[in-house]
Amino acid sequence: MTSTRPRPTDNGPRRPRDTTRRGTRTVRVWTSAALAAAAALAALLVPLLAPLDQQAVDLTAKLLAPSADHPFGTDELGRDILLRSVHGLRVSLLVGITAALVASVLGLLIGAAAGALGGRTDRLVMRAVDTFTAVPHLLMGIFIVAMFRPGIWPVIASVGLTHWVSTARIVRAEVLSLRSRPYIDAAVSGGASRLRVARRHLVPAVLPQAGLAAVLMVPHAIWHESALSFLGLGIPAHQASLGTMINGARGSLLTGEWWPTLFPGLFIVVPTLAIAGLAGAWRERINPRRRSELVL
Template identity: 40%
Template sequence: MNIRTKTRIAITAALSVVFLLYLSGILLPKSLYAVDLAHKNSLPSPAHLFGTDWLGRDMFFRTLKGLHISITIGMFASCVSSVIALVLGTAAAVFGRKADYAVLFLVDLFQGVPHLIFLIFIALLAGRNFTGIMIAVAATHWPPLTRVIRAEIISLKNRQYILVARRLGVSHLMVAVRHLLPHIAPQFIINMILLFPHAILHEAGLTFLGMGIPPEQPAIGVILSESMRYITSGCWWLSVFPGISLLMIVLLFDQIGKNLQKMMQPETAQE
């Protein structure tokens, strides 16, 4: 099986999983993971696939809802961060030395501070809620892609057809839209896909530390954080199944991004 076939299969599987999880999160009634003290701390069984927690809440349906929240934040953050990187990277490469210095200053500022510190700071500033965590994750993942896009455009803008377009009076903006952006579109899409699992993990990590989504919402970070209190009492299923579910989503999209990168490289495209 060559890399193109593997990538098609992975993309189809990922889109199907994301669509089902997103749809189930919207349609899932709260009664399916409501408190039921008569069945608390139940082991995984056909009735409760992932078991129940100390309040009798069904962990399978809580995990589905948590993955819905994580996917929503991941999609928003990866799309917004990628667009920010595209705009800033293009501006740095096209609009002269002053714009380049300003963008590189912002990139160095964000990359010079530990990523988690910026995440926590923006999450607290924007509010410890669903909107706040989306803003925090989206606002901190653009610097690496900005550097990549800037470097790609700088390597393109001195080519002959670009110089001819500039001499004919075509504006910087039109040159960027017509001649530069089509060349960097594949790199942009690949990096946006690779940003998605990072955004999900950072959202779960922030929530796990108590800096993200509030405890009343069944996010994966909330589930994992709460389950830590009960692992020593033998309730292993409270953390194992939600953690594995999150890991599978992350690894699936990470693999898609890596396969697409291989397809873009001439030496590995035909494997």
């Protein structure tokens, strides 16, 4: 005898695994969100409450180990590492977000143009993409910053101008696959110009992908900024930047003072991982393979 009592079923045994996976995913997303929010708040508010006195050099307090007064210790010039790291984070986030925006908008425009126009434009763009891919980003970045005086804007330009390639690739592929859809045919038949087809049908369709690429690029851009600053080519040494701080701490690391390297390093790693975690969650949301949409 089988029970005739109606019972809800939930598609078999996929449920437990899905639930646990969803559980860890939720924890990961919220941790990432909390860390990213904390980093953003600190970078926004702390410099307002505790302005960094660039000249606050106190050679009597140099290289103090972490203590109640200086939770992250002091550097080789006696400056508080916690405060400088927060200020450095502000610079890094500013550079990272702006550079990622520049790169993504460039990538979106170039990729959409290549995919939508096709033919000669497409071939030209793809050769440019190959060229940029062939040269390591950092090398190209160094080349670009070297043309300017050190500062924030050359770093943004250097990262932005070298990182549009991946977005352009993603957008072009997406546009190419959309272009053969009958709804694009219908738009053309309805009198839409090339620009209108791109603006109305193609770009909105690729925006989630491009946006995801942009967010994923923020951590990457931060790492590049730090690398350039570490090499002494990015943010000038007198400005607090995580890269310059780690660069300045090289000497003390050899003599056993680990804190001037570790804490700025954590300020690079933790917020970038948090942003990457959020981007990962976003990717799962827009994943086309997700079968949640009911087709009637």
